[in-house]
Amino acid sequence: AQTVTQSQPEMSVQEAETVTLSCTYDTSESDYYLFWYKQPPSRQMILVIRQEAYKQQNATENRFSVNFQKAAKSFSLKISDSQLGDAAMYFCAYKAGSSNTGKLIFGQGTTLQVKP
Amino acid sequence: DTGVSQNPRHKITKRGQNVTFRCDPISEHNRLYWYRQTLGQGPEFLTYFQNEAQLEKSRLLSDRFSAERPKGSFSTLEIQRTEQGDSAMYLCASSRIAGGFREQFFGPGTRLTVL
Numbered sequence: 152a153q154t155v156t157q158s159q160p161e162m163s164v165q166e167a168e169t170v171t172l173s174c175t176y177d178t179s180e181s182d183y184y185l186f187w188y189k190q191p192p193s194r195q196m197i198l199v200i201r202q203e204a205y206k207q208q209n210a211t212e213n214r215f216s217v218n219f220q221k222a223a224k225s226f227s228l229k230i231s232d233s234q235l236g237d238a239a240m241y242f243c244a245y246k247a248g249s250s251n252t253g254k255l256i257f258g259q260g261t262t263l264q265v266k267p
Numbered sequence: 268d269t270g271v272s273q274n275p276r277h278k279i280t281k282r283g284q285n286v287t288f289r290c291d292p293i294s295e296h297n298r299l300y301w302y303r304q305t306l307g308q309g310p311e312f313l314t315y316f317q318n319e320a321q322l323e324k325s326r327l328l329s330d331r332f333s334a335e336r337p338k339g340s341f342s343t344l345e346i347q348r349t350e351q352g353d354s355a356m357y358l359c360a361s362s363r364i365a366g367g368f369r370e371q372f373f374g375p376g377t378r379l380t381v382l
Contacts, residue, residue: 252315
């Protein structure tokens with residue numbers, strides 16, 4: 152069974168600084184997708200960034216980038232120039248490429264605090 | 268595109284009562300998912316629909332849970348004889364393929380508290 156682990160329950164960062172959130176996963180599949188979702192307090196979850204396992208290049212979306220280490224099954228999220236609006240719970244998620252359902256498997260989440 | 272909506276946003280009920288939640292997906296999204304999120308945990312998959320067909324159910328979905336999506340539009344999730352362990356946030360998501368990729372868009376969730 153596939154699993155996703157986020158070992159950092161809470162992280163904090165100073166505004167304008169850089170922070171990295173960690174995620175590891177376990178799968179025997181070769182084709183899969185990895186995601187980072189942001190869940191602000193009392194608001195809906197939104198997709199921050201995604202990575203296709205077959206792509207060697209790390210994904211980037213503006214201030215957000217990932218470090219995808221396929222052999223190590225590691226998928227970390229780097230947030231540069233942190234802003235107060237980045238404060239939220241962040242979830243790492245996995246989707247098997249072979250999955251007909253497209254269901255997501257989530258980690259436990261990391262709460263990010265941004266200090267002014 | 269008005270986003271995925273869920274009603275009610277909060278529900279408090281007594282143990283043993285039945286509750287029903289509604290999810291309205293983004294129009295033209297043919298897939299609809301239900302997840303459950305307990306405090307301090309990530310969402311867990313419950314079930315999903317492709318149009319009106321319920322194609323997969325998690326083992327988390329006991330016999331007390333039932334979901335429907337009549338006519339492939341909105342969906343309802345009913346919990347019968349609620350238990351305190353059912354207290355959680357119930358999230359709905361919808362998706363369709365765009366640009367060769369299927370992204371799930373989440374609703375704000377329904378928070379259930381069972382007393």
